[in-house]
Amino acid sequence: MSTEIDRQWTTRTRKRMVSAFPAEKLLPDTQPSYVASWIYVFGVTTLASLAMVILTGCILSIRGPVWWHQSSEGHFVNSLHLWSVEVFFFAMVIHLWGKYFMAAWRGKRAMTWITGAVTFLVSIGAAFTGYLSQSNFDSQWISTQAKDGINSTGIGAYFNVLNLGQMLMWHIVLLPLGAVVLTALHVVLVRYRGVVPPFEESSKS
Amino acid sequence: MELLAAIFNLNHYGRYFTWHWLNISIANLIVVVLMVIVFVTALVAPFPGRAKRKGDQ
Numbered sequence: 001m002s003t004e005i006d007r008q009w010t011t012r013t014r015k016r017m018v019s020a021f022p023a024e025k026l027l028p029d030t031q032p033s034y035v036a037s038w039i040y041v042f043g044v045t046t047l048a049s050l051a052m053v054i055l056t057g058c059i060l061s062i063r064g065p066v067w068w069h070q071s072s073e074g075h076f077v078n079s080l081h082l083w084s085v086e087v088f089f090f091a092m093v094i095h096l097w098g099k100y101f102m103a104a105w106r107g108k109r110a111m112t113w114i115t116g117a118v119t120f121l122v123s124i125g126a127a128f129t130g131y132l133s134q135s136n137f138d139s140q141w142i143s144t145q146a147k148d149g150i151n152s153t154g155i156g157a158y159f160n161v162l163n164l165g166q167m168l169m170w171h172i173v174l175l176p177l178g179a180v181v182l183t184a185l186h187v188v189l190v191r192y193r194g195v196v197p198p199f200e201e202s203s204k205s
Numbered sequence: 206m207e208l209l210a211a212i213f214n215l216n217h218y219g220r221y222f223t224w225h226w227l228n229i230s231i232a233n234l235i236v237v238v239l240m241v242i243v244f245v246t247a248l249v250a251p252f253p254g255r256a257k258r259k260g261d262q
Contacts, residue, residue, distance in 0.1 A: 036255040038247035
């Protein structure tokens with residue numbers, strides 16, 4: 001017979017979490033031998049570059065546009081932010097190709113695949129609003145070029161690319177939050193289901 | 206950028222590759238080609254310690 005404490009939502013949640021994510025599953029000591037391939041490094045490369053994007057983005061937020069436009073240090077951090085994004089997308093696209101040709105949604109990994117795909121879409125939005133938030137002629141040009149396309153979709157009233165304040169808030173609050181939360185969920189799901197094995201390993205088991 | 210500009214002359218309009226329906230800037234085309242090269246290399250290049258790991262299991 002269950003006690004009152006056993007029926008508490010905190011007790012039930014803790015028991016569920018401990019059973020789904022034992023410590024050795026969350027931070028495993030080893031990985032299967034098939035993970036020893038260069039194609040498996042692009043996920044973690046994407047994570048590392050995302051960390052760099054967030055870090056440099058925080059520094060840019062603290063110092064502001066005048067600093068990133070006019071000082072050498074500002075130019076340097078601004079360039080680090082840009083090139084981290086370049087590495088982020090470069091690695092993420094190769095990660096996507098690798099997982100697509102591996103059919104990485106096998107073995108009840110559909111949600112892992114979906115969270116990865118949605119993170120990719122959110123990241124495109126984050127990059128786009130980043131171009132709009134530069135506060136220079138480039139961002140003005142991109143916003144005026146993009147407005148007709150965005151307005152033709154009908155979302156222009158809620159997502160106005162000519163509104164710098166709104167685009168900056170999307171870029172530094174909503175989209176990074178979405179990307180980081182989805183990435184965390186994606187990594188947790190990878191830990192929960194394990195790294196997808198190659199086709200030959202699946203057929204053996 | 207200034208260092209790159211010293212190597213490549215960037216003082217011109219962007220160049221584009223056009224083939225039937227396909228229209229892509231040379232800069233983007235170079236990135237796509239690089240991604241394909243890195244992807245194929247990742248599939249075929251030997252990973253350090255792979256043979257040892259397989260032997261251990």
